[in-house]
Amino acid sequence: MIGKACRPRARSRGADVRVALAAVVLLLLWQGSVGTIRSSSAPEGAQASQNLVRHGRDVYLAHCAVCHGESGDGNGMAAHMFRIRPRDFRRGLLKFRSTPSGSLPTDDDLLQTVTQGIRWTGMVGRADLPESDRKAVVQYLKTFSPRFAAERPASRVAVPPAPPKSRNLMAEGLRLYRDAECAKCHGDRGIGDGPSAPGMKDDWGWPTRPSDLTWRPLKRGSAPAEIYLTIATGLSGSPMPSYGDSLDGQEIWALVSYLESLVSIEHRLSPLRQLGEEQAGWMVVRMHGMMGPSMMGPGIMRRMPRMPMMR
Numbered sequence: 001m002i003g004k005a006c007r008p009r010a011r012s013r014g015a016d017v018r019v020a021l022a023a024v025v026l027l028l029l030w031q032g033s034v035g036t037i038r039s040s041s042a043p044e045g046a047q048a049s050q051n052l053v054r055h056g057r058d059v060y061l062a063h064c065a066v067c068h069g070e071s072g073d074g075n076g077m078a079a080h081m082f083r084i085r086p087r088d089f090r091r092g093l094l095k096f097r098s099t100p101s102g103s104l105p106t107d108d109d110l111l112q113t114v115t116q117g118i119r120w121t122g123m124v125g126r127a128d129l130p131e132s133d134r135k136a137v138v139q140y141l142k143t144f145s146p147r148f149a150a151e152r153p154a155s156r157v158a159v160p161p162a163p164p165k166s167r168n169l170m171a172e173g174l175r176l177y178r179d180a181e182c183a184k185c186h187g188d189r190g191i192g193d194g195p196s197a198p199g200m201k202d203d204w205g206w207p208t209r210p211s212d213l214t215w216r217p218l219k220r221g222s223a224p225a226e227i228y229l230t231i232a233t234g235l236s237g238s239p240m241p242s243y244g245d246s247l248d249g250q251e252i253w254a255l256v257s258y259l260e261s262l263v264s265i266e267h268r269l270s271p272l273r274q275l276g277e278e279q280a281g282w283m284v285v286r287m288h289g290m291m292g293p294s295m296m297g298p299g300i301m302r303r304m305p306r307m308p309m310m311r
Contacts, residue, residue: 117281
């Protein structure tokens with residue numbers, strides 16, 4: 001009626017029910033579409049992962065199996081020529097990691113080893129391979145050990161900033177070297193001639209020797225931060241334990257400072273120089289590339305001269 005406010009007509013209960021049902025139907029349809037998207041994208045991700053591993057297998061067979069073996073057991077056709085045996089990947093024990101003792105390495109750790117190699121050994125760095133190949137072979141390497149499917153790497157060990165160099169820091173490092181009984185393996189002079197050195201074996205029963213700490217690079221390289229990580233994390237599969245739980249960051253840096261004082265200028269070698277068994281490692285790379293696996297049997301390798309013991 002004109003002159004009176006118009007009141008909205010009350011909506012019936014049936015209309016409310018219809019609206020509610022429509023909202024439920026729309027919600028179900030939306031959730032179904034999301035599920036469809038997820039289910040369709042999941043196989044794509046799995047397929048991409050499978051393709052990466054398959055590519056990594058091709059890279060491994062072309063470049064790695066000659067030393068490490070097709071099954072990753074460290075018993076490839078060229079393994080006989082090295083004093084330091086190629087790594088057996090099947091137990092998931094990798095020396096050079098940024099993770100605590102007992103943990104798996106990260107993908108970046110494995111990529112660093114593939115790229116830079118391990119100095120003084122036949123494991124030469126393959127920075128010459130495309131990065132996509134190196135990343136793919138890292139994924140394939142992880143298929144050799146069930147640990148990688150069952151475990152995840154722990155968080156990386158933090159490396160604090162190095163303190164300023166000083167005589168006090170070096171003296172503290174010498175004290176820790178003695179207290180931690182490093183000389184039992186590495187000797188009083190750090191040259192690897194400690195009383196425990198003779199007859200030392202790794203976790204596979206192969207003969208091994210403590211590193212001569214008076215040379216650079218060491219197996220992991222020359223950077224003090226890398227030496228810090230070796231002390232903090234240990235070298236899995238070898239007699240070198242971790243000191244990450246018994247020494248704090250300042251103490252580890254003091255020990256690094258002392259170890260650096262043992263190295264003369266003459267013993268600081270160029271990173272471009274081939275050291276120890278690296279020459280033999282590169283020879284395997286070249287011969288394998290030229291002749292292929294059929295010509296790389298144990299017979300030809302046993303006739304190769306042995307290289308001096310690595311540092």
